Amino acid sequence: MGKSYGNTITLNEMFTGAHALLEQAYSPMTVRFFILQTHYRSTLDFTNMGLQAAEKGLQRLMNANAILKGxxxxxSPKERGTADSESFRKEDEAVKxxxxxxxxxxxxxxxxxxxxATLFELSGKINAWKNGQQQMSVTPETFQLLKKxxxxxxxxxxxxxxxxxADNSNMDDVMQLVISLRKQAREKKDFAxxxxxxxxxxKAGIQLKDGKDGTSWGKS
Structure with a gap:
């Protein structure tokens, strides 16, 4: 980039999308996330595709963080009365x-x-635990360490x-009501x-995710 080439972009232009090279506005957190994906000694190539991918990646990471908190x-295998202690130990060690x-x-x-990259690998595990695709084979101590x-x-x-x-604070109350109504419909076998x-x-950009701990929601 260079001013003489006419392809410089200010932060304000990036946040508002008011630049010919930008397809949309990008939030400060999206830009931060995008920059953090590249080592600070490396050249950073700003592209709409890269920024849009960063926008989705940021949301995925924030969703995993929110899921983990809940x-x-x-x-443990001993508490469950099962003999899968070896697989439990391996998963616990992998997380640590x-x-x-x-x-x-x-x-x-x-x-x-x-x-x-490591945070995304952990995010995959967190989502698998939430969706019941994988058992959370970690000790309470490891879990608390992971959470922190x-x-x-x-x-x-x-x-x-x-x-x-912040925007979701009121929205979450509304969504919990919608989720409750949907649950009542399912209990009555009103699947339609x-x-x-x-x-x-x-269609409105909100995705419901059914898991063993209930239904959660997020932006699709």
Missing amino acids: LTPDP KLIADLHDQMNDDLNTAMVM TFYDFTEVILGLKDESA TSDIIRDELL
Whole structure:
């Protein structure tokens, strides 16, 4: 980029979308997320495609952070009375290694690009736990460490915030009512009404996610 080439973009133009090279406005958090995906010593190539991907990536990370805050660890094999302690131990160790990786990567010349990749790997596990696709095979101690570390790295160290959180405060009350009505319809086996609620919300950009702990919602 260079002023003589006419392709410089100010932060204000990026936040408002008031530039010929931009297809839309991008929030400050989206821009921050986009920058953090590249090591600070590397050249950063601003593209609409990259910024739009960052917008989705930011929301995915914030959703995982919100989900993690509401989860509780599953019982251990001993508490469940099962013999799958070896697989439980391996998963617990895998999660602890990812937590350690975050610290190592940040100590490696502030390698935020690798930190982001590890956070996304943890996000995949968190979503799998939430959706019941994978058992949360971690000890309560590891779970609490994960919860604190994920929060510390996303919100404190990287400074990423859920911009929709403030706007969603009142919206969440409304959505909980809608989710409750949909649940009542499903209990009455009125699946047609249940599907209409889900489909119409999806058209409005809101996605319902059914999991073992109930139904949650987020932007699609």
